[in-house]
Amino acid sequence: MEIVDYIQFVLAPQMINGLALGIAVILVALGLTIIFGLLDVINMSHGEFYAIGAFGALSLALVGVNFWILLAAVPLLMAPLGFLVERLLIRRVFDSKDRHVSTLLLTFGLSLILEDTLRALYGPNTHRVDAPVSGASDLFGIIVPNYRLLLIAIGVIVICVVAFVTYRTRLGAVVRAASYDRFMTSSLGVPVSWIYAGTFAVGVSLAGLAGVLLAPLYSVFPTMGRDFILLAFSVVIVGGMGSIWGAVIAGLLLTQVQALASLVISPVWTDPIVFGTMVVFLMFRPQGLFGRIGHA
């Protein structure tokens, strides 16, 4: 009886909470892994695009836009931003000799500018966004806030849609072909540079969507991009740079490790466990759990 009680009262709530966090991290990591897998660009400003999505949700909610409309409107509004960033900035250094270093520095610089712009526009304080649903559900004696359940549900749908488009549609096949061999693909008449810009825009939109979804849970503030980006990078590295399913599995695994470890050690100390796992993967299995989209 005591064990059942422990599972119901202590273990299960902790694991469900870990699942909600896992979905949140995967949502942020999804855009990151797509941009890396296809464009071979390590997007250091991804966290700030996530923050822009959250601030967008905050601003639109203030003028009375419904949360469900925000879910579609914010990603749509952010797509042109992503498109322009790719066309105007990334493209300029994309063909340079050391693409990794130059795009990493470029996007890092961009992240600093974006964060300071948010601070200048909205001030340093934390803002609250109300969740569209309140209250909690009682699942077999486990109390879970409704919004976390909703987050898990929407997160699963988004992940499945992205995976379906990438692996099961003609568009996805074209995109994967462009990333595998862009010269061969363009010789077949595919506008590869537009595909690249479009993919970057989709990655940025996904970051924006994550921002909208996570704003009610984690509040909105200018430096919010930093909070998730380290965890998201660990997920992308452990999962295998560019692999969608890798990111999903790594995201779920790492957050469960974090959730269960925080039962016995202070939650503050679970970060070293997560980053330690990432370092171990970099040492012994640098390609991560799975390959990358273009090479899968």
Place this chain on the structure above:
Amino acid sequence: MENIKRTAAAAVIFSAFAAPSVALAADAIKIGVVTPLSGTYAAVGQPVRWGLELAAREINVAGGVGGRQITLIFEDEEANPSVAVQKAERLFQVENVDFLTGMVNSGSTLAVGQLAERNNKLASTTVSFADSITAEKCSPNLFRFNARAEQQSYALTSWLGKERPKAKVFGIGPDYEMGRSSVAALKAGAAKNKVAIVGEVFAPLDSKDYSQYFGQIRSARPDTIYTSVAGNDTVRLLTQLDEFGILRNTSIVGSSGTITSQNLAAVGKASEGYITGTGYSPKLDTTENKKFVGAYRAMFKVDPDLFAADSYSLLYAYKAAVEKAGSTDTDKVRDALRGLSWQTPEGEKTIRAGDNQAMQPMYIVKISKGQFDVVGDVRAEDAIGPDQCTRF
């Protein structure tokens, strides 16, 4: 609100200039205030500012300090020790302030205390709880005008020991000087009053999601949760505890700064039944307090809280000390402050000469229907522990 603040500030400045020139009143006395005006603790800095502004106006209208008007100079501490030190340095060096107060983060108070010592000036806090400020890390140049963690915890645990002798308490503190100190003080008080502590956990200041800490709370199965978070952290912690159903079978107790008039509305129904050991409630039934609450409400349209009352009282202690010393000279004012007793909205306060810590009566306050009801009190001498400062 902005308008009221501006009007109030203008009133202070105006009265500074409009004062009749007495022979003594060559210059205004400049007091620096380094307090959080943005961030997690903005809700704490605001009442500090208002308490000081109200006292400054009253004192200036009544003729100032020994004929000299008071000017307050505000800087944003951002609840960040390194920012606090920069701002304090500027106030000491550039503005040449005579006295400094306002720090909220205990780390800021300790750092500014050291800075005051190097500059041979006086600094003070009316908010920071960490015991070390007037114990092992005490400074002859640093005064504390509010009740520290030990005084609050003693009051709270003596009440728990009496009213809920079988309580199993779990402590959650912010992960820095104040949080660690307040939970340690809780444990010390609990040992004296035979209250069981079943666990403790510390979350970083300004945590957005406390749910990852709930696993340890659940495993310990407490019936009472103690917390010393403050400002917006309180709003998030209590809302999330409520959302995850933990408040269904536990009650909340905590430090005096956790729920105040400033964040009460945002905390909402999770505040009902909250119990704390504190130095102040707006409902204290004394003449001084009624006068203070009336004036504060008239000026800012809200009830004062602990931080406002302590900051308001501070300025009157400083006035008494400067008038007794006959100057704002650091050594003379320090001597005058030590052992000083004065009347405040919280009752009579005395600065203990041995460690620069204010002694005051403590109250047990319970929040019911949004009111801070006083349900018990503890004498000043009982709540304060021995003087642990060995530096002076």
